[in-house]
Amino acid sequence: xxxxxxxxxxxxxxxxxxxxxxxxxxxxxxxxxxxxxxxxxxxxxxxxxxxxxxxxxxxxxxxxxxxxxxxxxxxxxxxxxxxxxxxxxxxxxxxxxxxxxxxxxxxxxxxxxxxxxxxxxxxxxxxxxxxxxxxxxxxxxxxxxxxxxxxxxxxxxxxxxxxxxxxxxxxxxxxxxxxxxxxxxxxxxxxxxxxxxxxxxxxxxxxxxxxxxxxxxxxxxxxxxxxxxxxxxxxxxxxxxxxxxxxxxxxxxxxxxxxxxxxxxxxxxxxxxxxxxxxxxxxxxxxxxxxxxxxxxxxxxxxxxxxxxxxxxxxxxxxxxxxxxxxxxxxxxxxxxxxxxxxxxxxxxxxxxxxxxxxxxxxxxxxxxxxxxxxxxxxxxxxxxxxxxxxxxxxxxxxxxxxxxxxxxxxxxxxxxxxxxxxxxxxxxxxxxxxxxxxxxxxxxxxxxxxxxxxxxxxxxxxxxxxxxxxxxxxxxxxxxxxxxxxxxxxxxxxxxxxxxxxxxxxxxxxxxxxxxxxxxxxxxxxxxxxxxxxxxxxxxxxxxxxxxxxxxxxxxxxxxxxxxxxxxxxxxxxxxxxxxxxxxxxxxxxxxxxxxxxxxxxxxxxxxxxxxxxxxxxxxxxxxxxxxxxxxxxxxxxxxxxxxxxxxxxxxxxxxxxxxxxxxxxxxxxxxxxxxxxxxxxxxxxxxxxxxxxxxxxxxxxxxxxxxxxxxxxxxxxxxxxxxxxxxxxxxxxxxxxxxxxxxxxxxxxxxxxxxxxxxxxxxxxxxxxxxxxxxxxxxxxxxxxxxxxxxxxxxxxxxxxxxxxxxxxxxxxxxxxxxxxxxxxxxxxxxxxxxxxxxxxxxxxxxxxxxxxxxxxxxxxxxxxxxxxxxxxxxxxxxxxxxxxx
Numbered sequence: 001x002x003x004x005x006x007x008x009x010x011x012x013x014x015x016x017x018x019x020x021x022x023x024x025x026x027x028x029x030x031x032x033x034x035x036x037x038x039x040x041x042x043x044x045x046x047x048x049x050x051x052x053x054x055x056x057x058x059x060x061x062x063x064x065x066x067x068x069x070x071x072x073x074x075x076x077x078x079x080x081x082x083x084x085x086x087x088x089x090x091x092x093x094x095x096x097x098x099x100x101x102x103x104x105x106x107x108x109x110x111x112x113x114x115x116x117x118x119x120x121x122x123x124x125x126x127x128x129x130x131x132x133x134x135x136x137x138x139x140x141x142x143x144x145x146x147x148x149x150x151x152x153x154x155x156x157x158x159x160x161x162x163x164x165x166x167x168x169x170x171x172x173x174x175x176x177x178x179x180x181x182x183x184x185x186x187x188x189x190x191x192x193x194x195x196x197x198x199x200x201x202x203x204x205x206x207x208x209x210x211x212x213x214x215x216x217x218x219x220x221x222x223x224x225x226x227x228x229x230x231x232x233x234x235x236x237x238x239x240x241x242x243x244x245x246x247x248x249x250x251x252x253x254x255x256x257x258x259x260x261x262x263x264x265x266x267x268x269x270x271x272x273x274x275x276x277x278x279x280x281x282x283x284x285x286x287x288x289x290x291x292x293x294x295x296x297x298x299x300x301x302x303x304x305x306x307x308x309x310x311x312x313x314x315x316x317x318x319x320x321x322x323x324x325x326x327x328x329x330x331x332x333x334x335x336x337x338x339x340x341x342x343x344x345x346x347x348x349x350x351x352x353x354x355x356x357x358x359x360x361x362x363x364x365x366x367x368x369x370x371x372x373x374x375x376x377x378x379x380x381x382x383x384x385x386x387x388x389x390x391x392x393x394x395x396x397x398x399x400x401x402x403x404x405x406x407x408x409x410x411x412x413x414x415x416x417x418x419x420x421x422x423x424x425x426x427x428x429x430x431x432x433x434x435x436x437x438x439x440x441x442x443x444x445x446x447x448x449x450x451x452x453x454x455x456x457x458x459x460x461x462x463x464x465x466x467x468x469x470x471x472x473x474x475x476x477x478x479x480x481x482x483x484x485x486x487x488x489x490x491x492x493x494x495x496x497x498x499x500x501x502x503x504x505x506x507x508x509x510x511x512x513x514x515x516x517x518x519x520x521x522x523x524x525x526x527x528x529x530x531x532x533x534x535x536x537x538x539x540x541x542x543x544x545x546x547x548x549x550x551x552x553x554x555x556x557x558x559x560x561x562x563x564x565x566x567x568x569x570x571x572x573x574x575x576x577x578x579x580x581x582x583x584x585x586x587x588x589x590x591x592x593x594x595x596x597x598x599x600x601x602x603x604x605x606x607x608x609x610x611x612x613x614x615x616x617x618x619x620x621x622x623x624x625x626x627x628x629x630x631x632x633x634x635x636x637x638x639x640x641x642x643x644x645x646x647x648x649x650x651x652x653x654x655x656x657x658x659x660x661x662x663x664x665x666x667x668x669x670x671x672x673x674x675x676x677x678x679x680x681x682x683x684x685x686x687x688x689x690x691x692x693x694x695x696x697x698x699x700x701x702x703x704x705x706x707x708x709x710x711x712x713x714x715x716x717x718x719x720x721x722x723x724x725x726x727x728x729x730x731x732x733x734x735x736x737x738x739x740x741x742x743x744x745x746x747x748x749x750x751x752x753x754x755x756x757x758x759x760x761x762x763x764x765x766x767x768x769x770x771x772x773x774x775x776x777x778x779x780x781x782x783x784x785x786x787x788x789x790x791x792x793x794x795x796x797x798x799x800x801x802x803x804x805x806x807x808x809x810x811x812x813x814x815x816x817x818x819x820x821x822x823x824x825x826x827x828x829x830x831x832x833x834x835x836x837x838x839x840x841x842x843x844x845x846x847x848x849x850x851x852x853x854x855x856x857x858x859x860x861x862x863x864x865x866x867x868x869x870x871x872x873x874x875x876x877x878x879x880x881x882x883x884x885x886x887x888x
Contacts, residue, residue, distance in 0.1 A: 034131030170213035304735030324660035329678025499568030552747030680739035766876030
């Protein structure tokens with residue numbers, strides 16, 4: 001990567017990874033002595049500090065005001081103003097509290113999301129060792145400029161994008177940037193210009209970690225002109241997407257607002273024509289308008305989502321943005337990373353080979369009672385006489401720098417394999433102390449350790465075969481003939497075909513103890529055997545993927561790993577093993593990619609831009625996509641996705657803060673459970689939206705039709721009380737309903753279908769009509785021919801409507817296939833609400849509500865009306881359920 005000021009050279013010459021180190025130094029007008037202080041200052045003036053830009057971050061005020069940019073909120077504000085005008089201050093205060101509480105909660109959630117760019121800036125190493133006029137000097141990493149020559153060592157964070165000039169055994173963990181599951185060996189040798197990011201061995205990138213070795217490198221890009229910087233700029237320019245529920249609630253708000261205006265325009269003239277006082281006519285219109293708006297809907301939605309957040313947290317899924325709870329349940333494609341999500345995220349020895357036998361690592365015996373590993377010895381008799389698998393495991397544990405949880409993932413896997421087989425590695429190392437070593441280097445491709453008079457070597461199989469003249473068999477060491485070497489190579493290829501990373505182990509006896517030059521290891525080794533390592537698939541993931549697919553959700557693996565590994569893991573998980581590489585994606589236009597993403601489920605060697613292109617292609621095809629990721633490279637895709645899912649254990653802060661949901665256990669199976677929870681939450685939202693709106697439809701219809709005949713039934717205070725009871729505890733308790741048994745047997749809901757779909761319209765219209773006719777019939781019976789509504793008739797309709805609403809709760813739950821007796825909170829909510837209704841009948845409160853106490857005969861009549869409504873509501877529910885099943 002060459003700085004932007006060298007635009008002409010960029011056009012005329014290949015990128016830094018495709019040039020020699022010398023050519024890169026020349027292009028940057030520097031040398032191995034680095035820049036002098038004056039030139040570094042001049043370049044800093046030109047390029048700026050080595051920091052990621054913070055453009056695109058919103059102010060706190062903007063984040064707060066955004067919470068109120070919802071049509072439903074606007075409607076509620078108007079309803080509150082009308083309530084104040086009509087003298088219903090309590091209702092206005094209730095609406096205001098709901099609006100402000102929702103706004104504050106959303107503000108807290110969104111503010112956290114804005115921290116993603118700050119996390120990117122924190123990836124920069126605090127200091128760097130830079131050569132100033134040939135002298136190594138420690139400077140703040142933010143002071144680096146293109147052309148600076150820096151020194152890297154194990155444990156360092158790479159402070160800028162740079163071209164390697166000299167390396168000694170350098171390995172860099174680039175998982176956060178490329179998704180590569182193991183550290184990558186680096187060397188200064190140039191590679192092809194079109195080499196994928198994960199394979200650019202002569203480059204080191206800002207924010208990655210040096211795991212071993214040393215290097216001298218020249219800085220080629222700083223700040224925004226780095227791979228991390230490009231990701232930061234993309235994040236800054238990415239707009240937050242609304243979840244389907246947010247979009248649908250806005251549409252509902254617009255519909256309700258229009259309906260309120262039309263309602264008021266019809267009712268006021270009608271009442272005036274009948275001789276009603278203008279103030280009373282206006283008061284009735286306002287009451288109907290307020291009754292038509294489900295004031296409690298935002299609060300109930302928020303509380304239901306918050307309850308889902310708590311439940312999902314218990315299931316290891318932490319939700320960062322409330323609407324994402326429901327939106328996850330509506331996805332129809334999950335794009336998932338491989339390493340640590342589908343796999344364990346830990347290199348593991350899978351198979352062992354010694355001349356001519358393959359043993360699964362888990363089948364290695366653990367009986368070591370005959371071997372005393374606590375007694376130090378220099379003869380290694382116990383190792384030479386043990387079986388060959390035992391010797392192979394011990395060689396891997398001794399020729400190894402890993403200790404505890406520290407060290408290279410591959411070396412930790414060798415230690416784990418030895419310990420799992422029953423070897424006490426600590427005791428083994430104590431009894432066979434290391435007296436000398438030859439460290440691993442990417443040029444040698446092997447490392448060796450000396451323990452007394454024996455040396456152990458591990459490394460690339462081809463290299464160790466070339467250095468060995470014997471191979472260990474059941475009869476002891478025998479000459480390594482061409483035929484035996486060929487069989488070893490065949491086994492290496494077979495392991496590689498199964499996506500195993502293959503290492504070989506060998507030993508040499510009678511070494512002098514001075515191994516610093518490695519001359520004694522140049523030949524004469526005894527080849528012991530092979531380790532086959534892999535990051536294996538999680539055992540529970542195959543079933544989780546099957547369950548996800550059974551729910552109509554496609555699963556696609558997108559990884560930075562190589563094709564062979566991706567295909568092998570896909571096969572283990574029951575996925576299609578056709579693999580598409582990142583370079584193939586580069587060759588396709590958008591239309592061709594949209595076609596290919598439908599048939600390909602596995603993508604390998606992908607860069608950040610590939611993930612975003614795959615995501616957008618799926619979205620352009622009409623899919624609702626959840627994207628998982630853990631690295632800096634995943635952040636753009638996480639933010640572009642309909643639902644971004646980050647890994648909580650190994651995920652970077654950048655990925656977490658660009659996401660909507662964080663998996664606390666990094667396990668794909670948790671995604672499957674979260675999808676199930678999201679679908680259950682949508683069911684609950686659907687139930688109480690249907691419940692509230694159908695009640696409002698009936699309220700408006702009853703008052704409107706009665707007014708046509710000159711009867712003013714259900715005055716404002718009673719309408720608002722009904723809303724309080726129905727929008728209150730029972731509706732909130734619906735949010736605690738358990739998931740239906742068939743929730744994961746349904747296909748994902750159509751993203752273009754509103755929450756007020758055909759089924760809900762049928763529910764609202766059907767149940768509303770039944771309730772309206774029943775209440776008007778009850779009104780006619782209780783009026784007894786009177787020309788004006790009496791307090792008794794008003795009380796009967798008022799109480800009868802409340803009772804019918806409680807009955808309808810359970811009908812709606814049955815409609816969504818929720819077990820009737822499964823939510824104790826709902827039973828308690830209905831009981832409390834019923835007691836509140838009795839309080840306005842039999843306590844002094846009745847003077848404020850215009851009600852009178854009812855007698856036993858009155859309650860029997862109300863019970864009969866409720867029974868009739870139950871039959872009518874069930875008939876509507878049966879029809880709606882058939883519609884919904886037919887549309888799946």
